Amino acid sequence: MSTIFQVQTQVVENPKEFKLSPDNHRWILLSILFGFAALAFGVFQGFVQGLNYAGISLFSFLPGMKTYYEGLTAHGVLNAFIFTFAEANGWLALTTARGLGRNLNSKILALSFILLVLGTLFAGIPIFVGKASVLYTFYPPLRAHWAFYLGIALAVVSTWLISAAQLMALAAWRKEHKGERIPLMAYVSIMTYIMWDISSLGAAAEDLFLLLPWSLNLLPGSDPLLSRVLFWYTGHQIVYYWLLPAYVSWYIFIPRMVGGKLFSDSLARIAFILFVVLVPVGFHHQYTDPGVGNYYKIAVLILTFGIAFPSLLTAFSIMYALEIGGRANGGKGILGWFWKLPWANPTVSAQVLAMIAFLPGGITGIMNASYNMNLLTHNTTFVPGHFHLTLGSAVTLSYFGIAYWLIPYLTGKPLALKGVAKWQPWIYFLGVMIFARGEISGGILGMPRRTAMAIINYEPLPGWKLAGALTGIGGTIMFISCVLFFLVIFVTLVQKKQTVTYPDMPFTETYLGAAPSGWQLILDRLSYWVLLSFVLIALVYGPFLLTHIPPKLTAPPFQGF
Amino acid sequence: MEKLEKIYVWLSISILIAFIVAIIYASLALAVRVPTDSGQIVPNPGESLVSAVMRTPPFNQPGIQEVGPGQYKVVVIGQAWMFNPPSIELPLGADVTFYGTSLDIDHGFYIPGTDVNMMLLPGQISVLRHKFNKAGEYRIICHEYCGTLHHLMTGTITVK
Numbered sequence: 001m002s003t004i005f006q007v008q009t010q011v012v013e014n015p016k017e018f019k020l021s022p023d024n025h026r027w028i029l030l031s032i033l034f035g036f037a038a039l040a041f042g043v044f045q046g047f048v049q050g051l052n053y054a055g056i057s058l059f060s061f062l063p064g065m066k067t068y069y070e071g072l073t074a075h076g077v078l079n080a081f082i083f084t085f086a087e088a089n090g091w092l093a094l095t096t097a098r099g100l101g102r103n104l105n106s107k108i109l110a111l112s113f114i115l116l117v118l119g120t121l122f123a124g125i126p127i128f129v130g131k132a133s134v135l136y137t138f139y140p141p142l143r144a145h146w147a148f149y150l151g152i153a154l155a156v157v158s159t160w161l162i163s164a165a166q167l168m169a170l171a172a173w174r175k176e177h178k179g180e181r182i183p184l185m186a187y188v189s190i191m192t193y194i195m196w197d198i199s200s201l202g203a204a205a206e207d208l209f210l211l212l213p214w215s216l217n218l219l220p221g222s223d224p225l226l227s228r229v230l231f232w233y234t235g236h237q238i239v240y241y242w243l244l245p246a247y248v249s250w251y252i253f254i255p256r257m258v259g260g261k262l263f264s265d266s267l268a269r270i271a272f273i274l275f276v277v278l279v280p281v282g283f284h285h286q287y288t289d290p291g292v293g294n295y296y297k298i299a300v301l302i303l304t305f306g307i308a309f310p311s312l313l314t315a316f317s318i319m320y321a322l323e324i325g326g327r328a329n330g331g332k333g334i335l336g337w338f339w340k341l342p343w344a345n346p347t348v349s350a351q352v353l354a355m356i357a358f359l360p361g362g363i364t365g366i367m368n369a370s371y372n373m374n375l376l377t378h379n380t381t382f383v384p385g386h387f388h389l390t391l392g393s394a395v396t397l398s399y400f401g402i403a404y405w406l407i408p409y410l411t412g413k414p415l416a417l418k419g420v421a422k423w424q425p426w427i428y429f430l431g432v433m434i435f436a437r438g439e440i441s442g443g444i445l446g447m448p449r450r451t452a453m454a455i456i457n458y459e460p461l462p463g464w465k466l467a468g469a470l471t472g473i474g475g476t477i478m479f480i481s482c483v484l485f486f487l488v489i490f491v492t493l494v495q496k497k498q499t500v501t502y503p504d505m506p507f508t509e510t511y512l513g514a515a516p517s518g519w520q521l522i523l524d525r526l527s528y529w530v531l532l533s534f535v536l537i538a539l540v541y542g543p544f545l546l547t548h549i550p551p552k553l554t555a556p557p558f559q560g561f
Numbered sequence: 562m563e564k565l566e567k568i569y570v571w572l573s574i575s576i577l578i579a580f581i582v583a584i585i586y587a588s589l590a591l592a593v594r595v596p597t598d599s600g601q602i603v604p605n606p607g608e609s610l611v612s613a614v615m616r617t618p619p620f621n622q623p624g625i626q627e628v629g630p631g632q633y634k635v636v637v638i639g640q641a642w643m644f645n646p647p648s649i650e651l652p653l654g655a656d657v658t659f660y661g662t663s664l665d666i667d668h669g670f671y672i673p674g675t676d677v678n679m680m681l682l683p684g685q686i687s688v689l690r691h692k693f694n695k696a697g698e699y700r701i702i703c704h705e706y707c708g709t710l711h712h713l714m715t716g717t718i719t720v721k
Contacts, residue, residue: 068712069706139667141665162667167570197716215569224667225601289602290596290680290686292597294597297597301581305581312569313570322713372676374585375593375677375678379678379704380671381706445673446671446674446700447673448671450704451712452711456713458700552603554603555666555683556609558666560707560708
């Protein structure tokens with residue numbers, strides 16, 4: 001290993017001084033805080049969902065939640081859409097600006113933030129008055145109020161605006177830095193949004209051309225199958241839009257925070273390119289759907305396993321960075337470095353715990369994606385068990401960790417209640433592990449998801465009661481941990497102290513830096529990878545769309561809630 | 562690339578390929594199949610989806626039909642918020658082909674403890690085969706959210 005250490009030491013980013021403009025700063029901070037506000041609403045609903053599986057029905061007692069399904073819709077929309085959109089918008093705008101050493105267009109950032117807030121109101125109000133209990137999958141012919149569909153559309157447009165601001169800054173940067181490699185921190189941030197631009201097209205088309213006009217009675221009916229296909233075209237890739245901002249932190253900040261370095265610049269870029277190229281994997285959510293041929297199902301099986309590969313690359317890069325850090329702190333032996341990581345720092349512990357939770361998250365994801373094993377898990381609680389280990393931990397726990405340094409960085413106020421912050425990630429980790437154990441075991445024993453289990457009219461099958469109890473206990477512990485997190489952030493924000501000055505963002509160096517010449521230059525040709533992605537999408541989705549367009553609008557609307 | 566990187570990359574690729582091979586083996590040799598494209602019921606102009614489903618065979622006769630020795634055809638219609646028929650009786654060892662569709666919204670048709678798991682979408686025909694080699698009462702569960710009373714949508718299969 002000592003030979004590797006001496007290769008090249010290069011800073012990932014432009015090391016020059018950089019100051020965020022007050023406008024950029026304002027919109028980025030607001031976006032981050034707005035995301036956590038959405039999360040706070042969402043986890044409250046989540047708490048009650050967890051109790052539901054333990055057989056405790058509280059829906060009718062709570063304000064703004066008449067039924068389980070209404071609460072579930074709010075939980076899904078607020079946590080999976082609004083929280084993730086707002087955090088990614090703020091966080092990756094910041095990393096792009098710092099990576100390029102150039103402020104983004106403030107007007108676009110402002111517009112993006114305003115659209116997200118409007119979108120949240122438009123989607124949120126119908127949910128809370130019980131006119132949009134369609135869950136976050138919004139499958140027709142279950143029909144929500146038109147404002148719900150408009151709200152979702154506005155939220156998506158708000159993310160596109162961030163991408164536009166990033167690309168404009170990149171174009172300007174390229175003019176001034178001819179022949180230079182794109183700084184890695186900006187590269188991974190921009191690629192995340194390019195991936196999302198491509199993959200949000202499906203649900204955007206569904207929402208704007210099928211659902212919104214239909215909810216305004218401008219169309220005779222809906223096409224349930226085509227809508228599901230368009231939804232899941234986006235619906236799988238959206239998980240990478242949730243995950244990649246956490247990856248950005250894991251690649252760029254964690255190595256430095258643990259006292260290590262990122263191993264390879266190229267490997268990081270290749271991982272993000274693979275996420276952009278391997279977009280068409282959504283059909284694997286439809287293995288048990290009729291109307292979708294085996295060609296599509298087998299094709300996405302292979303591509304989905306392909307997209308597990310960049311996550312395996314990430315596991316390698318990050319583990320290696322952690323090991324270097326741990327050894328630099330005096331860790332010995334095969335695993336001794338692990339205990340020498342700076343565990344006292346909640347920013348680090350939250351994200352390392354997030355990575356650990358992501359291991360079973362990834363494995364259960366591979367199980368879901370397995371063509372015929374999916375028959376066992378499809379639409380059972382196995383699935384929420386899985387994605388509470390990914391979105392619910394790898395992503396959310398990482399954002400907790402990021403917030404512990406980012407909020408002080410953006411506000412200049414020191415982190416309050418440090419003792420609470422130190423334990424909060426551990427409590428969350430414990431909670432989500434118990435929760436996921438419950439949901440996953442329940443799913444294998446046939447417990448359906450998205451079901452008001454507390455009020456079913458038949459005897460629960462063997463094993464469901466234990467699974468449900470664990471889900472309820474784990475969910476409660478997660479909720480307590482979230483409350484502690486919000487407490488820390490709230491006290492941090494309202495305190496009068498204004499002492500912290502972060503000299504700069506703590507981004508890492510790489511051992512194998514960005515090569516100024518050679519084959520690696522092609523990694524920066526973003527348009528090539530976008531083109532490749534579109535070719536693959538055309539091959540997988542083209543035949544299906546050609547035979548299913550124009551849509552057969554034969555299903556009448558149904559409002560069974 | 563460094564040697565360590567190369568080893569890791571090839572190891573990752575091999576694991577993923579091994580998984581894919583295992584899945585293909587299970588589909589071909591063990592015949593674990595998922596539903597596929599089995600046709601769609603499209604209403605005539607002016608006709609409602611409900612009446613189109615009701616007149617289209619085999620959905621004009623929901624229930625059990627014996628199509629050969631030990632071979633059965635079970636036709637199920639999902640609607641808010643019940644299965645038609647709600648209870649099914651089969652002899653031990655019955656080799657069943659399920660035909661399902663929905664009259665109104667997306668429903669699920671799932672029998673825990675078996676590999677029968679399929680979606681019932683309005684007008685789409687779902688087909689899945691299963692052999693019941695164990696006696697007992699099986700529960701049918703709708704596992705796709707279908708409105709207020711979704712959790713009450715259930716049925717049974719009794720195998721004697």
